[in-house]
Amino acid sequence: MPTAVALDDATVAFRLADNRVYTAVEQASLSVEHGEFVAIVGPTGCGKSTLLNVAAGLLKPASGTVRIFDQPLSGLNRDAGYLFQADALFPWKTALDNVAIGLEIKGAPRAVALDRAQGWLTSVGLGAFAGRYPHMLSGGQRKRVGLAQVLIRDPKILLMDEPFGPLDAQTRQIMGNLLLELWNADRKAVLFVTHDLEEAIALADRVVIMSAGPGARIIGDWRVPLPRPRDISEIRMEKEFHALHREIWSVLKDEVMKGYAQSTLAPGEVA
């Protein structure tokens, strides 16, 4: 099986309102193998999401290449499902219709789509909430619907942008376990962006660290040797978890401080 996502020397730049060019990510090389769960961790505003959007085809890199299953990516990444940080459900559709839409777009008959959607809602634990509209669901429930909406299309690659960011600590752990359970069933390639190092280690096979922006680079790549299946809340007690956390944190800490200093500077200044 070819590499699911391969970024090679990808540089992403934006033109600012005053016509200056802001380089968000510089020469990032990153690969996600088939069936591999990779987490990207970095300080706030370092361009983690930018990198994810490049893999999704929502952004085009200024230079460098993006290959998806060995094919150069042009336009949107049709093999990928994307779980957004912000609410992305269609507010005018019920939970059931929100999940079914993924299949309906592909041309599945509505009855089939609804039937499969009900199945997916049940597997994310929301079987009884099919008729609710997004605003009637809690933040955690909306994330579950979002997960079902993405997974029903059976994408080969799952891109996740701090999907559990807005949730409270307990709900995050529950969602993390649900994600691992669903992922375990068919091991898609996952690229998971987070600012939470503990979450990254608990979930992923590999943790990739990015430096503070602008011009963020990938500065570290760790394998997570913890056994699967894992329970997110219990794995945090393991010795190996602590050792790895300490090792990665020693690198990440400096970047977090730099990122923080960066964010307190007046716009235009460069440290």
Added chain:
Amino acid sequence: MMSRPVLLLCRLMVAVVSLALWHFLTTVPVFGRILLPPFFFSNPVDVASQIVDWFVRGTIWKHLLITLWESVLAFTIGSVAGVVVGFWFARQPRVAAVFDPYVKMANALPRVVLAPIFTLWLGLGIWSKVALGVTLVFFIVFFNVYQGVKEVSPTVLANGRMLGMSERQLTRHVYWPSALSWMFSSLHTAVGFAVVGAVVGEYLGSAAGLGYLIQQAEGVFDVAAVFAGMFVLSAFVILIDLLVTFVERRLLVWRPDGAGGHG
């Protein structure tokens, strides 16, 4: 907040007191003179008997129907045109940019001045009134639909794209529902303006309708009939508004606040 029965009682009290005061000041002399001359202010009994008379004799139905029909036509035509043009402008920013100053200019014009033109062009029948209503309804709906398409959350849009929606599917599943929800939230205003267009048009020149009824009564200084016409018109608008609220509840169940209001 007070409980519902108390609230209703208080509301009733306001009506009773106002009517009683009106009746008192127009019929009972205070210090030897009547404070509100009945010639200018009529009195509640005369107004009520005028209304009863209209309904008993059935003359009012024709006028009510005409006004209703004009309002419905103005609302329908104005809404359809507003939706189509609003959608088109929002999806074609260049077209919107070209027409922008003219749209602003047309909207800034007080619509009453158009009434004589419409009467000249379309005659004294219902169509000159419909046209006046359309010019009012159109802009309300147009601006709301335009806004609705423009204000689609970028995340929801990106989600649609990542789920594999084509431009046509995005229009159907994302832009369209968003635009309609904004349109429905302006429904009360739009329906109100449709009635205003119809009544003002009738008032300025017509042969039937509530506006005509009021204008005729005014012409012969029949103040009781003027007030009666106003009461019937208010009741008519409240009934239509209740209907709109009902429709809105059904259509906007997915909205967090049930029924919002823009414009």
